[in-house]
Amino acid sequence: MSSHLTTERTTTAFDVLAAPHRRYLLSILYERRHSSDSTPSPQSRAIAIETLATEIAVREHGSPIVTEDQSRDIQIRLLHHHVPRLLDVGLVTEHTGGDARALALADHPILESEGVTTLLENPTGEAVSTETELNRTLEALQPARCRLACDILSRRDGDLAVTDLAVMIAARENDCRLVDVTETEWKPITTTLVHNHVPALADAGLVEYDRSTESVAITADAPQWQADWLAASPLGALATDLETPQKRARTGAAGLGSDAATETDPTGAGVCWTIEGSENVVARGHEIADTADEELFVTLPDAGLIQQRCLERWRAAADRGVDVYIGSRSPRVRDTVRSAVPDATICELRSDWLNFPVERIHHGRVVFADRETVMLVTVDDADGDPRATAITGDGAGNTLVKLVRELVGPRIDRLESASNDGDSPDERATLL
Structure with a gap:
């Protein structure tokens, strides 16, 4: 927090x-x-x-x-x-x-x-909004949980069930993992959100609330987020989190250099972009790990793509409460990660992410964060000079993200369930 x-x-x-x-x-x-x-x-x-x-x-x-x-x-x-x-x-x-x-x-x-x-x-707040909007905004953001809710929602591209938002708030308030939040902790928060906080934020125009589905999303284009006073406040960091997936795609591509990344869908419908070169691929992996808020899932076919900087970021993610899952068929990789990131769940890969046995295909790396940001990496070493290439997408509605979520999500759920049931690492290893 x-x-x-x-x-x-x-x-x-x-x-x-x-x-x-x-x-x-x-x-x-x-x-x-x-x-x-x-x-x-x-x-x-x-x-x-x-x-x-x-x-x-x-x-x-x-x-x-x-x-x-x-x-x-x-x-x-x-x-x-x-x-x-x-x-x-x-x-x-x-x-x-x-x-x-x-x-x-x-x-x-x-x-x-x-x-x-x-x-x-x-x-009076006349620069970007009316005084009435200013008064409602200040009043709505007065409770700490309302500010925390906006911070969580700003990191997501779509809407979120109020119950899920309550669990995330409880995890942040108690500085614990999502899987460790109990019903007695999140249920009272849900009640407060439904009856007080979310309606107040919606009345101020900061969020969009669907009462029929009890889901909520940040209002990214609300004028208040552009106010100078709010930008200078502790909520100022929200502005960078409120960029659309399309903007983030273009920003990510520009940040990697014109030769490093190319958008594959310039129309903006399910934007994905490719990344060329090992350093650029590693940099994108670091970015995903650094911004993970709830889950980080990474597969490592062998030791060729693991670096000390990767281990440091995975550990940092685990230390801030992210559920980190690392899968590899290499015993050396599993031992290395287990030693460097003791809070991570380490698993042995039994099939690749498309369900092909790993012996039949050269398995690349999957980096999947919060089930809404993904990067798929392959390495071409046909000429004896390994070169990494990746395709990456962002946003809950992104086509690539949806595909990986459908394929990988159930496996993460099983790992989480096994962890909650107290299964040993060896028992959980078979789940991938």
Whole structure:
């Protein structure tokens, strides 16, 4: 789980900023602190609550002249609701002068966040969305589980059953593998998602929720994801995860060089691309391993395609809770991987991924992550100069991914089931 995405400080920041009157108040105090004519003294930077109420009314009504009733109404709300909350959090300090109560911005860690300061500089959010959308977005993202749900959904190209989302959230919260999540852990999360969090995210336009199937998907083109304040917040990394499979395909091809990768379906319908050269193939394998979130399945016919860098990435994946499965017919490879990645499930290949006996065909490597990203590798050594070539696809709806998922998915399920049943490694080895 991200060290910043679900912290209490991030939750507090979203909660404080979700109320527009609090946001306006903090914005006014922030401007006072950074104005050229202000002095370092906190008391000299303080603004009377009555004055703050008038300035907030001006911003709220979009008029330089407001009525006494409008100012008084906001002042009452500040005194009874917003100021106590800000004082409790420690974002403002209170100063008195005569009968007037005044507030100044405190030195608080939340104000060190670039996302917070960016929002205080433009508290209406007019750059990319309406203020109503901004308020709903801040309120919807206030619960840590909502931010975690968006992070998980942003890594997927299609929709996800709410129950599956609940299991993934439980695994992230408990820092454990998906197979170790119990029903008592994920079921209450499902209830909260269905009745509270997912509808709130959908109302804000951040996700698309199908109540009939109880499935949810990220709204990749929601304008909020492009907001400067959100990009500077702990959720900023979502932008890169929200690229379409087609964009990722083109980006991956460009990153490998014009001679390394070629799209095989430029129409965008089930984009796949080929990769030439061992270094480029290995680089793509590293990319898949580094971005795996739940499962990583790799087959290794022999030691020719295994490197120390591969072992390091597989171990890193296992350490962050990914279920890692490595299959090979080479005892040396199995022993090497078992030693380097002790948390991985190691299996002996009995057939290739197309169900041909391995003795009848030169078996290539399969790299399959989260059942939605795949790379198939073959090695041509006819001239005594081995050259690796791969075809790769991305996205749950990708044709290549669908094919491999149908063929390999049941085997992974059996491995997982055997692991849960406590079968020994030798017993699980026969499952491939």
